[in-house]
Amino acid sequence: MVDLNKEFGAYSKNLNKASKDSNINNAMTRAVKSYRENVATAMERYPHTPELAKEVRKIKEYSIENNEMLLAQAMDAIEKNKGKAFFATDRADALRILRDLIGTGKTVVKGKSMLGEELQVRHNLEEAGNEVWETDLGEFILQLKNDRPMHILSPAIHVPREQVAEIFSEFFQKEVPPVISEEVGIVREFLREKYFNADVGISGANVVAADTGQVVIIENEGNVRLCTGAPPVHIVLVGIEKLVPTFLDAMKVSEVTWRYANYTAPSYLNVISGPSKTGDIEKVTTYGAHGPKEFYVIFVDNGRSDMMKEESFKQALYCLRCGGCMYECPVFQVTAGYYGRTYLSGIGSVWTTFVDGGVEKAAPMLYTCLRCGRCVERCPMHIDVPLMVGKLRSKVIEATD
Amino acid sequence: MPAKKIPPVLEILRDNIMNYGNPLALKPKENATWAKDLLLPTKGEILFYSGGEYQLLPYIDSLVKTITYVDSTSKIFSWLMEARKIVNLTGINAEKIYASLLAKDKARFYSINYKAVVILQKLGYEVCYDSQSDLYSGALLYELGFWRDLKNYASRLTEIIRKTQAKTLVCISPHAAEMFKLIYPQLIDFPQIEVITFIELVWRKREFLPPLNFDNPVVIHDSCRLARELGVSQELRDILSSVNVKSVEPFRNREWTTCCGGPSKMLFPQISKIVAGRRIAELAETGARTVLTSCPYCLSALQSGVDNSSEIMLEDFVEFLYRGFEK
Known part of the structure; x- marks a missing residue:
């Protein structure tokens, strides 16, 4: 029998510790302030965004209802684009496909992906004898620190520049000053070589257009461009909930996502349909010009279709992962990712229940939620997290009664 | 001894509500001591409902202090819970014992109900009150996930409310109003009765x-419940305007209000206190030194966020408006 009381005890100690951590406190205070200011400015500059968000909610509702059909359509489109599409029912299935594609002894460069965290891709590939590099700066810091993300978009939100300098000095075996531009510079130099010598690039995706099979990835650093463009093989790992009917829908989802994710306009929007190709010599299509010769998309279920079947919880799948709710959560503001496991805060507790450990593992998170509802105000999809948390608490009680 | 499956504090709250009709097993007679000088009729059109919520606050605060000092997952706490069962067999409620040892501000919180009724009377409302119908609203059963128990409890509560034959149920706590207005009608055949908050009723006659x-x-x-679930926020401002009091707005207000931290008081008391302190800081940034709220749990939780050296004075709307009748 799982002793939930014990789970609560350990979790609660970490939560209390986090709330007294001055690094977390300073970082979160700054992040919340800047998030609120940036989003307010972006909304002023692009006032159509809330209306567009309403449209996107409808797109997501339709897409979740018709997910099976969209999945078949997208897989077909990807194959027509000369890529290869897979469907993985669960974590083990996804990792098996990934390991079969990559094998062993390879160098892999990876972009940030929550699904990657959910599946623990890096650790798994390392165990299989591969060298894996996280290329998102925050994820790279955490890889060296052997830590886990504390925010879905700013994973190293809790690590100040001084600590980054210490970590980098040890890793690069030279004095790295606590100057952000220098810290960024040294990682740039280090990873540049990795991109061009890597055998495989792995990325996540923000949205996938079923009609064209196009995968859309929003980013700022430029690491995803390099990860997905330089190595000879590109593998996309994406949850089935990211499917929408058309390319135009995908663009609408993207704009709303980045706007609520604190980016007035992101530096890059990657749209990838298939392997790199050229027809410049005699109009003969040849694959693997400058970019990858092989393009694979692994659609992962891992509990998502169960969520889709539940009337009360399918709205959690509308989540765009903009992270806006977290900045407005009074508990997350003082504890960061300690209020969570892979997925964080209130919405994270719903996701944890379905894809990352079940209701027992989610229980401490479910009871951390204040059910205050400010996340609903912030959420572009108006996902009713307090309602779902209430229902899941009743499942926790039912499971222990 | 089998492993405890959920934190004991949750079990205590459930057992007390189901067995005694009150999260801390306070008796209806004790809950109603505030009303004894008012000689209110037990039957009438407008039924005042306290749900014993303001009365709980000094005990909850004390209990939370106990939880904060005694880790609720520790052996000592488990031992205390076992002791509770033994004490319960003798007919004495254990939580009440340790809570009472630290109880403060009892008079203040009890008097809020008294003052609320006086305000309503002065505004011309004929209010009735029946301590026997003043059972706890069940909000914590709903909040904490005891939904099976909630359904049973709702039937019991509904029967009591039905018997009063009141046409309007005026709730001083927004949590109770949410239960009666929004939750119970989804669960059971709830009586056709107007459910209204104290604030809304005052707002109707604010010119007086x-x-x-x-x-x-x-x-x-x-309060989150008042602003978001019940949509009551402008009314508070209108009432202040009508009594010539200037109010200033914090950065986060109305439906964007910041939670007081109260909901996590029982399981994560340290986090609750930090959240409360941060909210107090947001409110203090406006320059105002008097903070008004209209929710027992906000009042209690925010109080824990006020530093001893702070100039911030926290009052319930009832207390603030009652000043006008004290002259």
Whole structure:
């Protein structure tokens, strides 16, 4: 029998510790302030965004209802684009496909992906004898620190520049000053070589257009461009909930996502349909010009279709992962990712229940939620997290009664 | 001894509500001591409902202090819980014993109900009150996930409310109003009765409130339940305008209000206190030194966020408006 009381005890100690951590406190205070200011400015500059968000909610509702059909359509489109599409029912299935594609002894460069965290891709590939590099700066810091993300978009939100300098000095075996531009510079130099010598690039995706099979990835650093463009093989790992009917829908989802994710306009929007190709010599299509010769998309279920079947919880799948709710959560503001496991805060507790450990593992998170509802105000999809948390608490009680 | 499956504090709250009709097993007679001088009729059109919620606060605060000092997952706490069962067999409620040892502010919180009824009477409302129908609203059963128990409890509560034959149920706590207005009608055949908050009822006759001679601006802390679930926020501002009191707005207000931290008081008391302190800081940033709220749990939780050296004065709307009738 799982002793939930014990789970609560350990979790609660970490939560209390986090709330007294001055690094977390300073970082979160700054992040919340800047998030609120940036989003307010972006909304002023692009006032159509809330209306567009309403449209996107409808797109997501339709897409979740018709997910099976969209999945078949997208897989077909990807194959027509000369890529290869897979469907993985669960974590083990996804990792098996990934390991079969990559094998062993390879160098892999990876972009940030929550699904990657959910599946623990890096650790798994390392165990299989591969060298894996996280290329998102925050994820790279955490890889060296052997830590886990504390925010879905700013994973190293809790690590100040001084600590980054210490970590980098040890890793690069030279004095790295606590100057952000220098810290960024040294990682740039280090990873540049990795991109061009890597055998495989792995990325996540923000949205996938079923009609064209196009995968859309929003980013700022430029690491995803390099990860997905330089190595000879590109593998996309994406949850089935990211499917929408058309390319135009995908663009609408993207704009709303980045706007609520604190980016007035992101530096890059990657749209990838298939392997790199050229027809410049005699109009003969040849694959693997400058970019990858092989393009694979692994659609992962891992509990998502169960969520889709539940009337009360399918709205959690509308989540765009903009992270806006977290900045407005009074508990997350003082504890960061300690209020969570892979997925964080209130919405994270719903996701944890379905894809990352079940209701027992989610229980401490479910009871951390204040059910205050400010996340609903912030959420572009108006996902009713307090309602779902209430229902899941009743499942926790039912499971222990 | 089998492993405890859920934190004991949750079990205590459930057992007390189901067995005694009150999270801390306070008896209806004790809950109603505030009303004894008012000689209110037990039957009438407008039924005042306290749900014993303000009365709980000094005990909850004390219990939370006990939880904070004694780790609720520790052996000592488990031992205390076992002791509770033994003490319960003798007919004495253990939580009440340790809570009472630290109980403070009892008179203040009990008097809020008294003052609320006086305000309503002065505004011309004929209010009735029946301590036997003043059973706890069940909000914590709903909040904590005891939904199977909630359904049974709802039937019991509904029967009591039905028997009063009142046409309007005026709730001083927004949590109770949410239960009666939004939750119970989804669960059971709830009586066709108007459910209204104290604030809304006062708002209807706000022009009859005596003006307050209060020179400094005040700041409103909107309760999440009141602002988001019940959609009551402008009413608070209108009431203040009608008594000539200037209110200033914090950065986060109305439906964007910041939670007081109260909901996590029982399981994560340290986090609750930090959240409360941060909300107090947001409110203090306005420059106002008087913070008003209209929710027992906000009042209690925010109080834990006020530093001893702080100039912030926290009042319930009832207490603030009652000043006008004290002259």
